[in-house]
Amino acid sequence: MMKITIITGGMGSLYRSEEMASCQLFLQAEAAYACVSELGELGLVQFRDLNPDVNAFQRKFVNEVRRCEEMERKLRFLEKEIRKDEIPMLDTGDNPDAPAPREMIDLEATFEKLENEMKEVNANAEALKRNYLDLTELKHILRKTQTFFDEAMSDQGMTEESIVLLGEEAVKTSGQPLRLGFVAGVILRERIPPFERMLWRACRGNVFLRQTEILTPLEDPVTGDRVHKSVFIIFFQGDQLKSRVKKICEGFRATLYPCPETQAERREMSLGVTTRIEDLNTILSQTQDHRHRVLVAAAKDIKVWFIKVRKIKAVYHTLNMLNLDVTQKCLISECWCPIRDLEKIQMALRRGTERSGGSVPSILNRMETKEQPPTYNCTNKFTKVFQDIVDSYGVAGYREVNPAPFTIVSFPFLFSLMFGDAGHGTLMLLAAIAMVVFEKRILRQKSDNEIWNMFFDGRYIILLMGAFSLYAGLMYNDIFSKSINIFGSVWHPTSGEFSAEIIKTHKDLTLDPTNDTDYRGVPYPFGMDPAWQLSLNKIKWLNSFKMKISIIFGVGQMFFGVVLSLQNHRFFKDSISIFCEFLPQVIFLTCIFGYLIVLILHKWIAIDATDAGCAPSLLIGLINMFLLNYPEEPCSSRVPPGQKGLQSFLLILIILCVPWLLVLKPYILKRRYQATQQKSSSRLGTSTEDGKSAEDAIDGAIQDDSHGQYEEELNLLEIVVHQCIHTIEYCLGCISHTASYLRLWALSLAHAELSEVLWNMVFRVALKVDGYLGVISIYILFTPWACLTIAILLLMEALSAFLHTLRLHWIEFQSKFYKGDGYLFDPFSFDKIIESRADEV
């Protein structure tokens, strides 16, 4: 709603940036918070930091900011927990006002309570889970060790108490069965190999390790990750080894469990463990339920809480930028705001004061400043993308002519010259229309896909590019590299001297445009004649045409750019620049390339097929004009009599323009400076005669002058250097930029050729096959043709054409008038703050 009023309200607001005022705001201490929060909702005021030298932690409201950060931390903690349980967070799109400072305490209390509750639940759950883990591990140990013992028994037929590692030998040597001790435990699976190695080394091979994997992954109680573990059992002899083994187990963070020695005890223990696990399970699920309930309740509000806290923080952050009045009763701020919206800002301030119940109104005071104000261009969803294109090159200076409104037309137009294919244009147009029509639905989905978002943000420019390409394609009569014959071609091979037989037997025939029967004598009414699509010299003809078109449009755009510089000079009342820059620039451009265009138009109009042999060569002609070289040629008689004189005159003008552009401006500035210099020195002279207050005057004058003089002199050198660069850049630039516009032709040629190659090499193969086989081959070959068309011609070619258009605008067009040395208006706005935070998350 706001945006619409801006468009209708301010005529030409895109042409120049908004008028800005530097204002001073006096806010009553008790109303400051409410006022700033109202301004934040409005988003039209850019505060200037009045305490840039003060550290972040020495500012006035640092405690409040810190409290907000603490709240944010708690909220983040809650959010993390909510995410862990995969509870959907409700985004109602609510946008609550920044709560009053006293509500902050309530919020803090709520968060504190929630966090503590959460922590308590977590601690409980962790303890329970640890218990649970221990029991499950024990269960596994009992089960697995059972198999170890079973194997051992079946192997040797011994009781488990007398399992002998060294087998019969040991029994023999010692004379009695060895009693082996053992420990059993659980260890992380990836630690098994080093564990085994270390055991072997530390105990010199005197232990026996059996291990087996626990198949189901277990949950780590602290991190909640699933980890794979293994059960191991180590047999050893003697207490010394036992302590050593235990130390190693501790070192590898293995958990040891008591394991009874007899089978009966083990079985009994196993039963006990199982029942305890079941009990624990019920308790665990109850804890989980409780946790879930708490989190679900929190999930409902968390988005709103986040917004509230961020708003409070933003307000205090802004308040930190303000200055405190000596009386401590009011806060002073300096800010930029658009003059057109002063009314709204006043209203917001009044609302803020009312809300806080203050009696003294807040005062908004305009003040004078020498600083350059920020650039603020109101855009809507349509113009935004074009403004962004301009801004990414450089932000316009304050009230400088903004190229964006012209870009809206010229950008898609130049693009279409390169992308001229009605088929591809239609596809692009349809895609853009789809994005525009389903705009709201897509916006609501908030996609994270960067590439998609890029396309979507540029939907309006794509829309225009598609439409213009469609038109350019019709002009080129080029649809997927084919032409359509709507009005009937003006070339007629059959009715002339070629009999039907000759046409059938000959592959190539030459049609003579001078022959009335071959050529109807009037051009095809709209765009290119379809006959060219079939002709052998199609490329030659199209090249000549497209090159000339490129030059005409290119020079036109550059000329327009120079005219815009006149608008800037007039607006900033810079009459020197009009006479010393704009005028020579226009003359320079017109004399070379304006004249070239005249020659092109002359060639198109005045020369027809009958005297094609005498058509002047434009390039050679232009070069000869500079060389003052007019060689005798067979067609020289056709050259208009005044041409030589005219060209010499133009040449003299061109040459004159260079020193004009180079010298005049610095010279005038120097003269002016000297004049002021003299004036001030004479003033100095007169004031000394007065005698009385002479001393003060001198002092003041000297101070003034020494300051000003230094600056002037410095500037003079700078001006000369700047003018030098400017002149060289402009004169060489005109020539190289004109050549640069030939990319319009080159890209267009490349596009047309590529699409023709694709048609001929892929799809035409299918069309050549006859009969039912043909149907099948069309069916098969259509897919690759369509895919390649979309991938190469629509995406890649469009990207390349887009980039070239971008370059033509940034360099060739904008260099003629655009300084782009401003900075963006960055208002304090809640919407922006919340949006950017949402991106971060």
Place this chain on the structure above:
Amino acid sequence: MNSLNFNIDFGYLEGLVRGFKSGIVKQADYLNLMQCETLDDLKLHLQSTDYGNFLSNEPSPLQVSIIDDKIREKLVIEFEHMRTQSVVPLSTFLDYITYGYMIDNIVLLITGTLHQHTISELIPKCHPLGSFEQMEALSIASTLLELYNAVLVDTPLAPYFIDCISEQDIDELNIEIIRNTLYRAYLEDFYKFCQTLGSTTADYMSEVLAFEADRRAITITINSFGTELTKDDRATLFPRCGKLFPEGHSALVRADDYEHVRAVAEFYSEYRILFEESGNNPTEKTLEDKFFEHEVMLMKKAFLEQFHFGIFYAYVKLKEQENRNIVWIAECVAQRHQTRIDGYIPIF
């Protein structure tokens, strides 16, 4: 590894480390940090540096140890990233950097177990860059031979350990000897490895490691006064890759007090300055600080040249210095010890 092909394998990481380097806390930030009154102020200000929100999830009140851990954690994350992205020989080079920390960790654990601390108490104190998987089982060893055979034989430190294997039990003096023997072997090995890399890396690293070796030699000598360490033993601890080797070493072996050491350093211009400017008065900087300053100066030099590995080493060392600085300031803030707060060593 010449300048022509360097970027193929290591260009990304070099760029990355240069980016990291520009995030090192500047002098202006230190000046601001020094004005902090509480650790929360410190946290607030650190947010405006490259550390960003690294403390934002820590509840108040903060402790210095938490800040220390978090700073270290950040370095470790960066280092691990670089290590995983790197290929030979850079990966080997980065591994070499970690060996120094491994030695410190081993010594820390042995000392800790000697003093009857449990391993689980000690593990959090170890530097994460120097952790290895057998580390926690260190306590099983009671003699050096056992330590070698059971624990260290699998680690990359094993070859360094050869020199100090003996059947002796581990005691305090022993540990210091172990540390210094290991470090000597490590430095010499690292030095040799850097020489094989050639070009700028070798040039730069030999300078840096020579300084490191000389610093150790001087420090060992100074610390050995009044202990049981014999002069011959002392000689075996000096890393032999510094500028002091061999003449300086033989002079240091003969030294009996601080003045002797100082006299030895007289012959080496860069160390003479350090000795001249240091002192034990509260207003003067200690020799240790001067060494650190000199180190910082050397490390900053690494970034003046391109296409070498020295910057990775330098970055880790500079980050460590930054860590020490911030912790120093944090300690001073926490203990309200404002007079000594400027005892940090500025980097940029």
